[in-house]
Amino acid sequence: MSLLDIISHQLVNGLVLGSFYALVALGYTMIFGVIKLLNFAHGDLYMVGGFLGFLSLSAVSSVVGADWPGIFVAMFLSMIAVGFIGVVIERVAYHPMLAAPRLSILITALAVSLVLQNTVLALTGGQYTAFQTDLGFGGLNLGSLFISYNQMVLVATAGVLMIALHLFVNRTQFGRAMRAVSIDMDMSQLLGINVSAVIAVTFFIGSALAAAAGTMAGAYYGSIWYFMGFLIGLKAFTAAVIGGIGSIPGAMLGGLILGLLEAFGTQIPFIGSEWKDVFSFAVLILVLVLKPTGLLGKSEQERM
């Protein structure tokens, strides 16, 4: 492999990984935007999404097959189900805490994370579940660069979801309400916006995006287990911070940047792959030093 091949390969690897990070990071950032909560249970919703996607695919595969069409149907069902789970979590665990200090609600989020993880642990006995699909091995050869169709579909799906979200937030009445609530919740309420409904919809969309990522990850990598949301939760949180937490385009950008950083971090000469996380987190620190609000984050001015 020539250097150019390696670079283009890692570019593809980074884009695929970054798409997953971005989808999960979006939920983090949207929820932080409206209720200023770091929802640490978000990675676990990705995991639950993987399992529900698996169950849905088992149910529908006899009708639509277990190739991409079947996976899309399963993904859609999983998104709806996890979206509602997200709303229920918000109503049960977070809503009563909204007036409490931020730290209390943060601890509640950790508790929700443990509940989700341990529920799936108890149901699956901690075993890996093989995510059987009929996905092929085909792809495009561009010179010596090979891109599988699966990778293309994955990145494209993530792209479509992100564009849809962007349009929803910027072009619809409800999206406008969401942006208003993220700027000033009390004022929005005074102006007659149904804040409670906005928060519920935000949780629904954020959770559904995580479920989409979870289902696609299960299908693409071929196995799911109860702890799969932990690491990606941390990474997606990092991506959201790099992009500027609270900013939706920031989360997309942050996810892609983190994915690319990790891919290229593996390839730095003379430094082994065990340093790739050090590399990506060093970049995170650098970003925060130079621009404390993240790449696309807005700084808030407070008058004293």
Added chain:
Amino acid sequence: MMTLTKAATTGALLAILSGTSVLAQDTIKIGVLVPTTGSEATYGQDMANAVSIAQAEINKAGGVMGKQLTMVVADDACDPQQSVNAATKLVSQGVAAVVGGYCSGATLPTLKIFGDAKVPFVITAANSTKLIPANPGNAFMINSTGDDQATKAVEFLGSKGIKSIAIVNEGDAYSQDLANLTKKAWEAAGKKVAAFETVNKGEQDYSAIVTAIKAANPDAVFWTAYYADGGLLIRQLRQSGYQGVIAVGDGSNSTKLFDIAGKAAEGVYAFSNPTAEFLPAAKDFSATYKSQFGNAPGPYAPLTYDGMELIADAMAKAKSTDSAALIKELKATDAKGWLAGPIKFTAQNTLARSNFIVLVGKGNAWARADQ
């Protein structure tokens, strides 16, 4: 009426309580330290099952010194923090000896706890050489150590005409140890280590490492860690078109590897300690195991069975459950063995012989490759 019921209940409770205390004097508690949840649960449950078969057989034959053996299973979850809690729990429950130990990383911190409490510990699966210097003298390893596996790996891959290898580990005590030992032995044989990589446990995407490996273009890839992430790596290596030899260490020797890697696991070599299906002496054991638990015994079941037998044997010979006498008796072991062959210890309490064999993935199952 109310008081009558109450009195009856209290009486029954008292009877149960006194019953258990009488029972406790007539039994010897043996601790079983294995992961029964988490990514390595398959192996841990398998080991606990093997202990229960040995326990039932020993008890049926009259127990040890006329006393019945009871098992206390503690879940270490293959996690160094949880294993410390599990070990402390076993010690506080007053176990006479402990058998088990699957993940080296999780077993390592328990050595001091069992050492301080002077509880004899027969380690039946964990085999990192890092355990050897950490052993306060009460632990006995009846699985061959990483040294023996690295030697076997170099010898076998060499015999396949492999000139350069990539070694991939997961950064934990067990897999890093095996990776370093293999690297040393491979280079000592005058050959090239084309890539030496570490991945994060639980990360699903290994595509960046796969690209790095393909760029280094080795004849073989040797994965030294566990099956869960190994299955993903193998799958991604094959999906990217890597066509060289893939070999895995004994931590990946599970049929679960075929579930996770799918067809990509076909032709993958695994180094393994002798598993039940390849041991003539384990035929009855396999049958019992299958009828009792519904599946075939896993890779560490015979050794763990032997570990339990070894403890019972040492107790019978020492005519005591006193830890000093027991440790002395274990040290002097020179047994013809039970299922997995003779047991004799070196001065460092490790098995005095190598017992690794080579398997190959064929039609979603392991088959012997070195015969």
